[in-house]
Amino acid sequence: MDPLRKHFVSDAALPVELVLRNTKNLQAELPDHLHDWFEIIYVHNGAGSIFINHAFYEMEEGDLYLIPGNTIHKTMPDPDQPITSSALFFNGQLVQTSAAALKDAFSFLQCFETAKLNRSYKLELLPAERTRLEELLDELQEEFASKQPGYKQAIVLLLQTILLRMNRKINPGAQKHTHSESRPHWLQNALNDIDSHLVQDISLSTLASRAAVSPSYFSRMFKQLTGLNVMEYIIAKRIIYAKELLTETDGTVAEIAAACGFESLPHFYRMFKKFAGSTPARYKRNE
Structure with a gap:
């Protein structure tokens, strides 16, 4: 599975x-x-x-x-x-x-x-x-x-x-539901931080430092509450962004890989296949 x-x-x-x-x-x-x-x-x-x-x-x-x-x-x-x-x-x-x-x-x-x-x-x-x-x-x-x-x-x-x-x-003006008070505020801030800097280089140590907790504690809590470790989460979000660009723009695979924060094309291909189950080109053709 x-x-x-x-x-x-x-x-x-x-x-x-x-x-x-x-x-x-x-x-x-x-x-x-x-x-x-x-x-x-x-x-x-x-x-x-x-x-x-x-x-x-x-x-x-x-x-x-x-x-x-x-x-x-x-x-x-x-x-x-x-x-x-x-x-x-x-x-x-x-x-x-x-x-x-x-x-x-x-x-x-x-x-x-x-x-x-x-x-x-x-x-x-x-x-x-x-x-x-x-x-x-x-x-x-x-x-x-x-x-x-x-x-x-x-x-x-x-x-x-x-x-x-x-x-x-559904009401477009409805009040947004926020995260539970039982969960640490720093985790929600970290998730927002990742979204805001998705295509930039962001490390576990940087996120932990901003949260004022140790990297090991940050990593353990992040995995426990989201189901993914930090890098899996960041890469998954980048692949989701790549899917949007593949279907909504005429950019080449190389251009989209760079726009999504991947430093090498082979790494992008490996991660896309892992998270999307197909190559970028095949995904674009099928959409």
Whole structure:
């Protein structure tokens, strides 16, 4: 199992996966941190915390998390109150076809873009919203299991219904959720520092010095709370940035490698293959 990329085994013609009402614990929770697909996590009950991109959230019953593709994240269940949650994974291209056919500017993925823009990935659902979402998830599971005629179309429609509701729910002006007070402030500052200086040379010793803690303590706490060591985290964020440049610009692979802070092209190729599962050129062609 690659600890950095989640692998999907769904039908290529229906790139959707649902893990319904799964109870997580520290032993069963695998350290999958990064994938291209979009993900929705809904908490049925239990407690724990989740790290998404740069911040920590305390997970509670009724919470919903919107995780855009290529976003580092890790769930940390409470050992005494294990989380039971549902996770819905899907390829973003799947849900956009109908809106394009209608020549409508509406995007089913806008809720993820808003979450990313606001750096706030958590939605708190009202009781009626929770009930309806749970019904839609149960319908999805039934379609996956029964495979009645038209089940693929039904799954896409149910997924789009969930996304439509999330788009109507999310508020661009909503207050941002900050990290838990139980976690050291220096860790949040370090995460923000990495984001601000991502393509520059930044070392463990520098981060530890700014946090006023020893490098060994910094490294241990960082790995414990994010699931990645410091250099893995920095490289993962650089590869995410490289993916954006590969799909959104005409820069050469060498130019993009340099723009993302990689000093050598061979190192960039090795890290891209490790974190993305393909070469930069192949990733650009497939997008």
